[in-house]
Amino acid sequence: MGLESVCGLMLGTRLGFLERCMSDRAATLAAAVKAHFRAQRDSYYGAPLWKFAPTTIYKTFVKSEETIHTIVSELMEEAKSRARASANDDGMQEIFLKILSNPELDMRDKKAAVIDFITAGIETLANSLVFLLYLLSSRPDWQQKIRSELPSCGELRIEDLSSAPSVKAAVNEAFRVLPTVPFLARLLETSMTIEGYTIPEGTFVLAHTVTACRQEENFWRANEYLPERWIDVREPHAASLVAPFGRGKRMCPGKRFVELELHLILAKILQQWRVEFDGEIDVQFDFLLSPKSPVSIRLVEW
Numbered sequence: 001m002g003l004e005s006v007c008g009l010m011l012g013t014r015l016g017f018l019e020r021c022m023s024d025r026a027a028t029l030a031a032a033v034k035a036h037f038r039a040q041r042d043s044y045y046g047a048p049l050w051k052f053a054p055t056t057i058y059k060t061f062v063k064s065e066e067t068i069h070t071i072v073s074e075l076m077e078e079a080k081s082r083a084r085a086s087a088n089d090d091g092m093q094e095i096f097l098k099i100l101s102n103p104e105l106d107m108r109d110k111k112a113a114v115i116d117f118i119t120a121g122i123e124t125l126a127n128s129l130v131f132l133l134y135l136l137s138s139r140p141d142w143q144q145k146i147r148s149e150l151p152s153c154g155e156l157r158i159e160d161l162s163s164a165p166s167v168k169a170a171v172n173e174a175f176r177v178l179p180t181v182p183f184l185a186r187l188l189e190t191s192m193t194i195e196g197y198t199i200p201e202g203t204f205v206l207a208h209t210v211t212a213c214r215q216e217e218n219f220w221r222a223n224e225y226l227p228e229r230w231i232d233v234r235e236p237h238a239a240s241l242v243a244p245f246g247r248g249k250r251m252c253p254g255k256r257f258v259e260l261e262l263h264l265i266l267a268k269i270l271q272q273w274r275v276e277f278d279g280e281i282d283v284q285f286d287f288l289l290s291p292k293s294p295v296s297i298r299l300v301e302w
């Protein structure tokens with residue numbers, strides 16, 4: 001789903017990745033993105049031998065990067081031909097065209113930008129939706145509340161959600177408890193001192209926001225999934241620690257698209273079905289937080 005929607009956003013068209021049988025190309029791209037994130041995890045956290053010799057991690061990183069580059073290049077070429085053949089019928093294509101027509105970038109940079117957008121949006125979106133539905137399965141009362149705020153039938157539009165604050169609360173709370181990006185990464189441009197520890201300039205720092213979000217000093221009943229905290233605030237409530245899309249000038253450019261998409265998907269699901277899941281999900285750190293194995297969530301008609 002992440003792949004389909006992000007390609008729709010970037011390339012301005014549906015590519016059929018949600019068909020019952022995923023095409024080989026979609027499966028290869030999704031697998032390469034996963035391998036790429038894992039190789040990043042192992043190169044950040046393991047001994048940095050790859051700096052001295054082409055280790056297995058390094059080779060996996062290069063191979064997955066090449067696969068992603070080849071497939072996204074093909075998709076871009078196809079999208080370009082389509083764009084030439086027909087005037088586009090919606091605004092989505094603008095992003096792709098804007099990047100391609102920027103005279104200040106050479107073709108390699110343009111490709112890299114589109115590739116970055118597509119790879120950054122695939123796993124993140126899919127994991128976030130799975131975590132959201134999983135967490136909500138433990139709160140049938142909140143699902144009922146969301147349903148009661150929605151029109152009972154008809155095609156839902158984003159405007160309908162202005163009178164459904166519990167949708168936003170459910171999503172915010174899922175990002176607090178189980179964000180797919182559990183930290184923010186920065187290379188320090190200047191040295192800084194925090195609580196007596198000096199971190200020199202040039203240090204690569206990972207700020208684990210998820211850890212801060214799970215501390216009782218920062219949130220009331222910090223380890224529980226309680227969407228109500230976003231409607232009736234109970235102290236402590238350090239809302240600024242919830243930064244699933246990062247902060248500042250490197251903040252995720254997909255934020256608004258993703259929020260809109262998650263809010264709408266959740267509302268559309270709960271308009272028709274309640275969400276059930278047995279047991280607990282196993283989460284692993286693939287650089288992103290991801291479900292360890294495929295997750296079967298049940299949608300049961302109300």
Ligand code: HEM
Nearest residue numbers: 117120121124125128181244245246247250251252254258
């Ligand atoms: C639930 C889905 C997503 C989450 C949680 C997420 C989260 C993030 C985070 C935390 C960052 C780093 C921000 C920082 O360091 O301050 C980031 C960067 C980025 N994201 Fe997302 N993202 C998501 C989906 C997307 C989508 C759909 C796209 C593309 C349409 C996208 C494109 C990017 C790009 C290009 C960057 C790099 C920005 C830069 O370095 O300047 N992301 N994202």
